[in-house]
Amino acid sequence: MLYFLEILHSALDEIRSNKMRSGLTMLGVIIGVASVVLMVAIGRGAQKTVTDRIQSMGTNLLIIQPGRPVQTDVRAFFRRFGGGGGGGGSSTSTLTSDDVLALNKQVSGLRALSPEHRRSMQLIVGNQNMQTSVVGVTPSYPPVNNFDVQFGSFITEKHLKGMEKIVVLGQEVVRALFGTQNPIGKDVRIENGIFTVVGIMEEKGQQGFSNLDDIAFIPLTTMLQRVQGTDRLTAINVSVERPEHTEQVKVLITAVLLNEHRIRDTIDQDFNVLNQAEAVETLNEVTKTFTLLLGGIAAISLIVGGIGVMNIMLVSVTERTREIGIRKAIGARKRDILQQFLVESTVLSVLGGMIGILLSFGGVLLINYFAGFQAIIAIGSILLALTFSVGVGILFGILPAYKAAKLNPIDALRYE
Amino acid sequence: MITLHAITKTYLLGSQELHVLKGISLTIHSGEFVAIMGPSGSGKSTLMNIIGLLDTPTTGTYALEGKSVSGLSEKDQAHVRSRRIGFVFQAFNLLQRMNALHQVMQPLLYQGANRQEAQKRAEDSLTAVGLADRMHHLPNELSGGQRQRVAIARALVTHPALMLADEPTGALDSHTGGEIMALLDQLNARGVTIVIVTHEQHIAEHAKRTIHILDGLIHTQ
Numbered sequence: 001m002l003y004f005l006e007i008l009h010s011a012l013d014e015i016r017s018n019k020m021r022s023g024l025t026m027l028g029v030i031i032g033v034a035s036v037v038l039m040v041a042i043g044r045g046a047q048k049t050v051t052d053r054i055q056s057m058g059t060n061l062l063i064i065q066p067g068r069p070v071q072t073d074v075r076a077f078f079r080r081f082g083g084g085g086g087g088g089g090s091s092t093s094t095l096t097s098d099d100v101l102a103l104n105k106q107v108s109g110l111r112a113l114s115p116e117h118r119r120s121m122q123l124i125v126g127n128q129n130m131q132t133s134v135v136g137v138t139p140s141y142p143p144v145n146n147f148d149v150q151f152g153s154f155i156t157e158k159h160l161k162g163m164e165k166i167v168v169l170g171q172e173v174v175r176a177l178f179g180t181q182n183p184i185g186k187d188v189r190i191e192n193g194i195f196t197v198v199g200i201m202e203e204k205g206q207q208g209f210s211n212l213d214d215i216a217f218i219p220l221t222t223m224l225q226r227v228q229g230t231d232r233l234t235a236i237n238v239s240v241e242r243p244e245h246t247e248q249v250k251v252l253i254t255a256v257l258l259n260e261h262r263i264r265d266t267i268d269q270d271f272n273v274l275n276q277a278e279a280v281e282t283l284n285e286v287t288k289t290f291t292l293l294l295g296g297i298a299a300i301s302l303i304v305g306g307i308g309v310m311n312i313m314l315v316s317v318t319e320r321t322r323e324i325g326i327r328k329a330i331g332a333r334k335r336d337i338l339q340q341f342l343v344e345s346t347v348l349s350v351l352g353g354m355i356g357i358l359l360s361f362g363g364v365l366l367i368n369y370f371a372g373f374q375a376i377i378a379i380g381s382i383l384l385a386l387t388f389s390v391g392v393g394i395l396f397g398i399l400p401a402y403k404a405a406k407l408n409p410i411d412a413l414r415y416e
Numbered sequence: 417m418i419t420l421h422a423i424t425k426t427y428l429l430g431s432q433e434l435h436v437l438k439g440i441s442l443t444i445h446s447g448e449f450v451a452i453m454g455p456s457g458s459g460k461s462t463l464m465n466i467i468g469l470l471d472t473p474t475t476g477t478y479a480l481e482g483k484s485v486s487g488l489s490e491k492d493q494a495h496v497r498s499r500r501i502g503f504v505f506q507a508f509n510l511l512q513r514m515n516a517l518h519q520v521m522q523p524l525l526y527q528g529a530n531r532q533e534a535q536k537r538a539e540d541s542l543t544a545v546g547l548a549d550r551m552h553h554l555p556n557e558l559s560g561g562q563r564q565r566v567a568i569a570r571a572l573v574t575h576p577a578l579m580l581a582d583e584p585t586g587a588l589d590s591h592t593g594g595e596i597m598a599l600l601d602q603l604n605a606r607g608v609t610i611v612i613v614t615h616e617q618h619i620a621e622h623a624k625r626t627i628h629i630l631d632g633l634i635h636t637q
Contacts, residue, residue: 006525013513326509329470330570331498331526333491410470413509 026352028305033356035298043291045375093232114144136223152199168199172213306392313400325412345397353389418444423476438632451623502571506583541573561592
């Protein structure tokens, strides 16, 4: 066997002597590898932030949402998570304030119930305006959802009873509408009403696909009766007294609500109760599929890159027919020639792979900086991409290398 | 050392058969210096390629150093080429991006020699052809005569039993050609069997024996 470093050296020589062509060939692999690593990093990042977000909502949390349960209707599932923020069911919502009363009365082991009605609305201050998620809630929102005010006060029982037109703003909304001014005591126009700012929420930042700071809270009663004119809720968040009882409480809640809604058969169930572990699990499933999808699309570009390598190697074999003839005349065997061309195509695609990985690091830095989203590069995906590019080099190098190796020496020498 | 018996070579050109060699029987002994002469198209290069195991005869038998090489596999042919035969071509046939030293090391590396040994033997071989001071030059930095010396050093480095030269002076001026022939004379004096193909009488005169080929047959020898 020809000394390996010698082959490697001549492969690098060959690549260097055709800089432009080698560069363009590698570009395919570079883009392929970079997109695989980057896409998987984005998927991982999404998965982690979604999981973190759900966990930061507090342990022992149950979420009751209108609509069919996930298990019986895949479309409902996509409607819920695809719509974002749980607002998907507002027009067909079957949850009401009466349900909250019934749950309070009939279910034991609850610490607190936080019913809400969420809608996207326009907020206006002076000539500034923004569209944001406005949520009607009760004073039990902060403890249940693990999200409290930083300045001023949250919505109180008094606000709730008086259906007062007050609002608590998320930090993103404050920045957009008031800049650096202190908004407390100032007025905000929401739909057709004037609301007074009484508090500012703590900063939660970007989590998953939505920004928790891009939100405004008003009293639930105000939302239902003065703004929307409905008694429907878009969700009820429940915190359970003891985490180990979550599953039993879930069963109880389901029974009480089925009874309230006069539903006999669970097939017709028009709400569903999610616990946090399940939510994490289902979301993980979604993001995993999502990652797989992105990775798969990126992998196709890697294959296209590999075909580029094969194409160039085939051209190179034709161009170097005479060289192959000389090598055979001075003692090269079939496998020496095979080796030479395989090493060349592998070096080409591994170099491309490494550049692609560097590029994906750059891409991740950019995403993290500009999108405020934590993409996570997995060591596994780097190894996978490198293995893949070696594989691409070998797989797509075999045909040209074999073509070169089986050239008849005398024909090769005669070739001009 | 070389025994050819009733060698024929037929090429197919479309539907037409082209009989290049029509039955050549020939014996060359160890240590001989033989010139094969003939006009273009006489089949002398084809004969040379068959002797060098670069080409296979259509019919006939060929024994090299007492062993039949007619039915050898491609792999075994490559092995014989690598160990026993050195080639020198009219067009030099050097590898473009390799300096003289690496060029000459290459056959040894294909044999599986280690690098240090290959380098030492390549240096010796280049010194023997008078290129001790040109070892690190690329082919395009060398004159025609120097390139052919590199090719000869490359052919010699494996200590072949047989050296085949196809018009080795064809691309050189007469003075440089004379130098190359002098080098071949020296090598033959040291015991290397040399077979040279040429169509020039004064080149053939260096050989101890001349074989004339005409229309695929041996005319005189």
